Amino acid sequence: MQTTLYYRQGSSDKVYTVSIVPQGLRFAVNIAYGRRGSTLQTGTKTDVPVALEDAQIIFQKTVKEKTTKGYIEGEAGTRYTETGSVRKNTDILPQLLNPITEEHAQKYIEDPAYWMQEKLDGRRILLKKTANQVTGINRLGLETELPLTIVKSAMELPGDFLVDGEAVGDTLHVFDLLELANGNLRDQPYGQRMLKAIQLLAGSIYNMHLKHVPTATLTDNKRSVFAVMKARGKEGVVFKHEDSTYIPGRPASGGSQLKCKFYETASFIVGKIHPNKRSISLLLFEGDRIKPAGNVTIPVNHDIPKPGDVVECRYLYAFKESGSIFQPVYLGRRDDIRAAECVVGQLKYKMH
Numbered sequence: 001m002q003t004t005l006y007y008r009q010g011s012s013d014k015v016y017t018v019s020i021v022p023q024g025l026r027f028a029v030n031i032a033y034g035r036r037g038s039t040l041q042t043g044t045k046t047d048v049p050v051a052l053e054d055a056q057i058i059f060q061k062t063v064k065e066k067t068t069k070g071y072i073e074g075e076a077g078t079r080y081t082e083t084g085s086v087r088k089n090t091d092i093l094p095q096l097l098n099p100i101t102e103e104h105a106q107k108y109i110e111d112p113a114y115w116m117q118e119k120l121d122g123r124r125i126l127l128k129k130t131a132n133q134v135t136g137i138n139r140l141g142l143e144t145e146l147p148l149t150i151v152k153s154a155m156e157l158p159g160d161f162l163v164d165g166e167a168v169g170d171t172l173h174v175f176d177l178l179e180l181a182n183g184n185l186r187d188q189p190y191g192q193r194m195l196k197a198i199q200l201l202a203g204s205i206y207n208m209h210l211k212h213v214p215t216a217t218l219t220d221n222k223r224s225v226f227a228v229m230k231a232r233g234k235e236g237v238v239f240k241h242e243d244s245t246y247i248p249g250r251p252a253s254g255g256s257q258l259k260c261k262f263y264e265t266a267s268f269i270v271g272k273i274h275p276n277k278r279s280i281s282l283l284l285f286e287g288d289r290i291k292p293a294g295n296v297t298i299p300v301n302h303d304i305p306k307p308g309d310v311v312e313c314r315y316l317y318a319f320k321e322s323g324s325i326f327q328p329v330y331l332g333r334r335d336d337i338r339a340a341e342c343v344v345g346q347l348k349y350k351m352h
């Protein structure tokens with residue numbers, strides 16, 4: 001297991017490598033660092049070899065320390081290596097939304113300037129199509145794989161475009177249009193972008209795997225759809241101001257686009273794998289410390305993840321005293337979320 005981090009600012013151009021190396025039946029966490037292109041200095045984070053779980057904790061802590069100082073995974077932001085594969089960095093990033101409570105959501109249901117869409121439970125994907133190529137982009141801006149059905153559907157549509165959506169199974173549910181025929185639409189009002197997205201997706205009557213997410217604009221309709229979504233156990237809804245622009249990243253607070261989830265989800269680092277059961281232990285960062293967050297069963301339709309992987313779980317709430325999550329449901333691996341993002345600040349605790 002190895003991660004290479006890079007830092008470039010002004011005259012600084014540095015590289016930092018962290019790796020877990022077997023030492024008999026135990027493991028060492030070794031580092032190498034220095035200026036890019038020069039002979040690197042080497043060292044270790046473990047004076048003596050340790051158990052695998054301890055090595056993974058030290059590994060993740062070391063990576064987090066460097067990323068908080070401005071290091072990134074991927075050579076100068078142009079290439080990204082993960083589990084032996086190489087993914088290109090596209091420099092295209094999605095807009096991320098801040099959460100609101102169900103109580104707070106009522107304000108946006110009543111406000112006619114805010115439109116509402118279902119928050120789908122899938123995989124965030126931006127899709128870029130040029131004359132002869134379709135590229136999938138994940139929330140980190142890295143190229144990612146796409147189902148062939150989505151690729152074929154995108155190639156059926158006219159012109160070049162960049163859309164944002166949620167991939168569920170073999171279908172991309174599109175909720176925004178960012179570029180069209182080499183023109184940038186991000187500064188246009190959301191209402192205009194949405195109408196152009198609908199027109200784009202109507203370009204092929206046989207297109208079954210690129211669908212626009214239905215949008216509720218009237219207060220009565222929003223109120224009805226909100227109630228139905230919650231009753232059916234959907235993930236939640238998203239509110240977007242009709243005049244909002246598309247700004248990559250997440251605002252420090254608030255924003256003109258917001259999400260309301262009907263249940264809680266969080267990202268965790270995999271700790272131990274149970275030797276006789278399909279279950280794993282979950283870990284989170286609290287500052288520089290690693291804290292346990294309970295266990296979760298892996299459904300038979302999912303592969304068992306490896307220690308150190310990042311996974312997503314749904315849960316009812318967390319216990320403040322223990323930090324463990326209650327009624328967890330395993331949703332799958334997340335290769336678009338870094339371990340440093342797996343922090344206790346994600347958790348929603350039981351109200352007394």
